[in-house]
Amino acid sequence: MSESAQKMVGVVLVSHSAAVAESVAELAKGLAGGGATAPVAAAGGTPDGGLGTSAELISEAAFAVDQGAGVALLMDLGSAVLTVKTLLAAGDELPANARLIDAPFVEGAVAAVVTASAGADLAAVEAAAKEAYTYRKE
């Protein structure tokens, strides 16, 4: 964080619902604390505002948050996961350093954004998000 030009890992939050994606982005950025946070983009719902997954919104969001340090994509379920996997397989629909992060959506998003905002690299962001699976609630 010493260099103002330091590149941060971008985070994309993919949900079937635009409201969920945007709210989780707000939550994660809020919990990342004061100061500049890593770039976060919500890719929720379909372009017409319905529930579902939009490959185009995901692709746009990923390129928008790509500063060159990697892009972490977190998804809720079903078609969101399948669409991100398919875009990764396509090769040219996401930034070259984009990665699917297998993590719980809300907890993983918070961990990813907090970690990325601290200037961590993509591997550390992924590890932090995945670790959210180990946090038990009872």
Added chain:
Amino acid sequence: MGRAGQHTGAALGQVSESTSVSIKEIQLLDADFFRRWMTAAAASVDREAERLTALDSPIGDADHGSNMQRGFRAVRTVLETEEPATPGAILQVAGRRLISSVGGASGPLYGTLFRRAGKALGDAAEVTEEQLTEALRTGVEAVTALGGAAPGDKTMIDALVPAVEALGTSFAAASAAADKGAAATTPLQARKGRASYLGERSIGHQDPGATSSALLFAALAEAAGE
């Protein structure tokens, strides 16, 4: 089925008595054939959209018909505007369009099927039935890898796998096998996708994805005139 005689005999290995017959036996499928397939699929999905959504209502989120309709309408449009010239290019363009326009799990799944099959066909101007069968087999394997479903999980795989197996016999046989596979999903309990959350309550309903897969193979047989 209708238009008998147009492409018959190819797979049965009949002894040919003239050169023209033997040429037909190595039935080559050109770009027009693949355009007919996609157009027939779009028309079929349009006709059956309500039924697909009705099937998706008790065990899914009641959007399969409208999702497929949006996807295949987009395919029809892109084939007119981009005019891909080879079988492989047509399937890849169609697959890409399905991925970007469907909005549900069937988008990446069918998109992967067509894109992988299209890639497997390369840039040949014409392909054999055997090459198409192999390409679709590759596509179905990619769908399995992506979605993680096995036969019997009450998914599109239950129609796609037997259809590709029967494609070695004829297009009509593949269509019949897909229909049979789709019908056979009714007594199954879903183990993949949203329907799996319903547990035993998913039993007794035909799977919408297997049903739309059967429509795609019916459209293929239609394109072949079988």
